[in-house]
Amino acid sequence: MENVYSIIVTYNAMPWIERCLNSIGKQSNVILIDNNSTDDTVNFVNTNFPNINLYPQKKNLGFGKANNIGITEALKLGATHVFLVNQDVYLDDNTIYKLVSFSKGNPQYGIISPIHYNGKGTALDTQFAKYLTRTNVNLKHFLEEETEESVQDVPFVNAAAWLITKACIVDVGGFDPLFFHYGEDENYCQRVLFHSFKIGVLNTAFIRHDREDRPEIKKDLFTQKYYTAFKKVLSVKYADINSEFSRKAYKKEYKKTIRDIIKSLIRFNLAGVRGFGKQLRLVKKTENKILKSRALNSTKGAHYIL
Known part of the structure; x- marks a missing residue:
């Protein structure tokens, strides 16, 4: 996986980052963009994961712009694929290998996502399940086919774990700065489809997205x-x-x-x-x-x- 770079944008990531980085292990190279964390994230990564390409920022750039920096650095280093990973995501064994192998045989897919389970691995991530069911896929049948590789075309999947091809990036670009945080992944999927690439979910690759216990942030009027x-x-x-x-x-x-x-x-x-x-x-x-x-x-x- 010499030409595959995982890109992680962190902000106060201490509750998850050790497990996240250990799960990536030898699956790929790693570029980490830290959005000016106020906890010990940068020091912890420097001390415990010295081989990671770490880029601390002086301010919070938001999800999209920080990822754009990581994508830029990955392309400079010769990346053929970038794998965007949230700081609260843990990869199953060979997740990246399975995604890249599928991508090489199916270059029409600009974005390929694994199956998203919750942090404990006991059920599908709630939001991910909603995205899949909107496609009218037989979810039970799709998941039970995991011994036989199958892909489900989707108009959107959240960017917690995206494998993106270099060809897609060259035609579509990075995240639009119109979006600081939230909405950038929806906009990017719109652009990927516009430029004639497909978006797919692969049923033989898996992650765990550790977010189900966090309370929903209230959006009080005029805040x-x-x-x-x-x-x-x-x-x-x-x-x-x-x-x-x-x-x-x-x-x-x-x-x-x-x-x-x-x-x-x-x-x-x-x-x-x-x-x-x-x-x-x-x-x-x-x-x-x-x-x-x-x-x-x-x-x-x-x-x-x-």
């Missing part, structure tokens, strides 16, 4: 998390280059927010006026970014790779 989530939904929907951009549809986003401002005024809700006013400015600002994103991503090229 930063609220605006981030709002922008994500807006961007995923309108930056999809597989659909034409509709100015009429986008204007509805303006009108809806303006109605919310008026309702707040009528109720003398000054916090609502300010909050929805900020949302309206976000709608306007995001439109220009979406249009630029669509124009660039519709062309082939290694965009966003530094």
Whole structure:
């Protein structure tokens, strides 16, 4: 696996990183981009995994931009495939080997994902199961076929464990900086399909995604998390280059927010006026970014790779 590089973006990864890195073991080379962790992640990796290519950052760049740095470095080192791995993911034996072997025989797939189990390996990861069932796949039959290699084509699978080919990166590029955290994997899948690559899930390769016990983050009205989530939904929907951009549809986003401002005024809700006013400015600002994103991503090229 000399030409395969696993890329891990870390941020305060101490609860998982030792098991994650041990599970990768001799399966591939590793590039780790740390997003300015405030725990002992960088020191721990330096001390216990000295052979890893570690790139500590001075600030949190977000998931997409940090991965772009890792992809860039991997290509410089001669990578034919990159394997994006979340910090809370553990690989089963030969996971990368199985994915790469399938990829070499099926170059039409730009992204190939393994099966995602939960952290304990007792059931499918909940979100992953939802993505698969949306494809109308017979999930039970697909999983029971694991002794016989089978791939399921999907329009989307989350980027907790993606094998991406160099050919795909050269045509599609890296993650779009329009997305800081969340939504970048959905946008990337849209672009992969637009440029005529397939996305598949391989039923003979497995990971464990250790995230089921974490509480869902609340997005209270007018908090930063609220605006981030709002922008994500807006961007995923309108930056999809597989659909034409509709100015009429986008204007509805303006009108809806303006109605919310008026309702707040009528109720003398000054916090609502300010909050929805900020949302309206976000709608306007995001439109220009979406249009630029669509124009660039519709062309082939290694965009966003530094």
